[in-house]
Amino acid sequence: MSKSHSLHSFHSHHDYPEEFSSPSHLTSNSQSYYNSSTNYPSGEPWYSVERDPHPSLSQRFVDSFKRDPNRRTINPALNSTYHHGALDPHMAVIATANTALARKLKGRHLQMIAIGGSVGAGLFVTSGRMLHEGGPASVLIAFSLIGGMLFCTVHALGEMAVLYPVAGSFSAYSTRFLDPAWGFAMGWAYATQWLIVLPLEIVAASVTVGYWNTTLSRSIFVTIFLVLIISINLFGVKGYGEAEFLFSLVKIVAVIGFTILGIIINCAGNPNGGYIGGKFWVEPGPFNNSFKGLCSVLITASFAFAGTELIGLASAETANPRKSLPTAIKQVFWRITLFYVVSLTVVGLLVAHDDDRLFNESSANANGSASPFVIAIEDAGIAVLPSVMNAVILIAILSVGNSAVFGSTRTLAALADQGHAPKILGYVDRKGRPIVAIALASTVGFIAYSVESGQQGTVLNWMLSFSGLSSIFTWGSICLAHIRFRRAWALQGHSLNELAFVSQPGLVGSWVGFIFNVLVLVAQFWTGAWPINYGEIGVKGQMKSFFLAYLTAPVVLIMYGGYKYRYKTKVWRARDMDLQTGRREVNLDKLLKAEREEREEWPRWKRWYGLVC
Structure with a gap:
């Protein structure tokens, strides 16, 4: 197996089909990787947005068991943990980070x-x-x-x-x-x-x-x-x-x-x-x-x-x-x-x-x-x-x-x-x-x-x-x-x-x-x-x-x-x-700094309480 297909490679040189390649070469660590929509070569999004504006109760019940195409934001063509018969652990990391579960x-x-x-x-x-x-x-x-x-x-x-x-x-x-x-x-x-x-x-x-x-x-x-x-x-x-x-x-x-x-x-x-x-x-x-x-x-x-x-x-x-x-x-x-x-x-x-x-x-x-x-x-x-x-x-x-x-x-x-x-x-x-x-x-x-x-x-x-x-x-x-x-x-x-x-x-x-x-x-x-x-x-x-x-x-x-x-x-x-x-937080460093400064102003009893509870 060549080095470019190494099991633990984290680079963007996987041999994905060209029609699904990102023109900007985004990586999983790029913020826009998750925020941007992915399109097919035709220019249309890979998910359907057509919905009945007034579905019946029974229809809503049936539809609730269907997959929500808008919940996952990565291209499904890339959402595979295997390439060339070998496990790609980096794609496994991306898949778990991009969960479709409700929060x-x-x-x-x-x-x-x-x-x-x-x-x-x-x-x-x-x-x-x-x-x-x-x-x-x-x-x-x-x-x-x-x-x-x-x-x-x-x-x-x-x-x-x-x-x-x-x-x-x-x-x-x-x-x-x-x-x-x-x-x-x-x-x-x-x-x-x-x-x-x-x-x-x-x-x-x-x-x-x-x-x-x-x-x-x-x-x-x-x-x-x-x-x-x-x-x-x-x-x-x-x-x-x-x-x-x-x-x-x-x-x-x-x-x-x-x-x-x-x-x-x-x-x-x-x-x-x-x-x-x-x-x-x-x-x-x-x-x-x-x-x-x-x-x-x-x-x-x-x-x-x-x-x-x-x-x-x-x-x-x-x-x-x-x-x-x-x-x-x-x-x-x-x-x-x-x-x-x-x-x-x-x-x-x-x-x-x-x-x-x-x-x-x-x-x-x-x-x-x-x-x-x-x-x-x-x-x-x-x-x-x-x-x-x-x-x-x-x-x-x-x-x-x-x-x-x-x-x-x-x-x-x-x-x-x-x-x-x-x-x-x-x-x-x-x-x-x-x-x-x-x-x-x-x-x-x-x-x-x-x-x-x-x-x-x-x-x-x-x-x-x-x-x-x-x-x-x-x-x-x-x-x-x-x-x-x-x-x-x-x-x-x-x-x-x-x-x-x-x-x-x-x-x-x-x-x-x-x-x-x-x-x-x-x-x-x-x-x-x-x-x-x-x-x-x-x-x-x-x-x-x-x-x-x-x-x-x-x-x-x-x-x-x-x-x-x-x-x-x-x-x-x-x-x-x-x-x-x-990592879900974008500006975590700034948030943590502000929170630490706020905690410095707390009375001693509150700081002790925050330590154990």
Whole structure:
């Protein structure tokens, strides 16, 4: 292959058809590249502008699913990520920067989206299993460590997302700052995770309804919940944002209410006794299953936090990411950490880790009866609140299912834009919806009907094993991409003063986050190959446990190696990285200077508040 067709060439010497060549030789970094219309040789624009001035309601509905020709501003003849059979990563960068997704999300939506994606069954139900396996002290240590790691990761993501609010976010950053092959592997692992989470959450929701009614067929509720989630996402990103805002508001109120109630119960006691205090930390004790119990809880806690990174994925659909993202990034971490750490501290004081109700096989798929929150309220003898708490659990599960459609469809559309997935998945209609990707996610959701087979746990567990570690790979990739981005930023003569948002833990935080994710992978290998009860389950049981826990790793490595072999991709060199394409602000330097001067006039309390919130 000649040098002019090099995989990592950023120059304008690609052999495009002459009739589509720009006479002014604009590059993707030229402002007029995106602002100017592109014409065919006949002089006519490549899009049609003829529209019926008074279409009927049914016609408007049908037309909403058609592609909006005016939403993308680059010539579609150039919108190809492959030339001469080789991947052109520069065109992949342009495609994600030139997303057709609608930009309708506000700051309040962003703050709730991260909460909605991560505060679900992991907090309300799976925490019971964690308490059973590791004890209350292990739960607090694990969530504190994962919370600290995510502080570093989310800030690294925020720094890049504010500067480059592009489609695909972290999967696009892997393609852009690491290796296109890794962007392919990590992007598909992340999309698969959320595709599988949708039927998993719908099954969990249908099982949760069994707390009130065990006679009706669960398929009825599967249908209701599936239609509800699909309908919300058909309203576009604004509908998704409003739904998550309401869902998350319910969860926030519930967690705060439970925390206050839990403190009262702990101090006042329950009908079976007086003051509880810390007696469950004395007997049966703060830990269970020693260090392996702590490692097991650490891994489960990392899965419980999955979805926090959705805020980066939403940046491409945010009206003003430079204003909205920094506030959301800083506030979301504190909210999630406080919700998990404070509420689970209260739970650990009210429920003993050897309580048989915490983990039983019949309720492993998120039955509210296994929730330590419900158990704590039941033990207090409060008649109505257990049902109320179970309703909150149901809303939380549906919220995560809603986030699953958003996360999977946006990642699939971005993968298609980069040439990493079938092009049809990148189809975006006039409402800014990746409608084909939504159809695919909805189709996968029908797997939830396996709930009637009696083997839904087995089916979904094996499906989840294909993507169980994808969040760890995603977070590690974000940290590593930030490290490489900072290297290129400095090497190409830029300073941190040019960034609209700077990660508070900086490069040190990204290294801490990356190393911690590697350690979680090591811990997962150990607890998967030698689980807590490995002496009882035998060799066959150990092999099953290992593949359920670690199947994602070989799948991701095979995708990475296969793609790298097929397209001969290379790891980016810092001096060759494109640091311009995708930057939405035109006069950013002047804007930042004016804002810094304004902040200098703030009182001290306001400057401190702006630092942490």
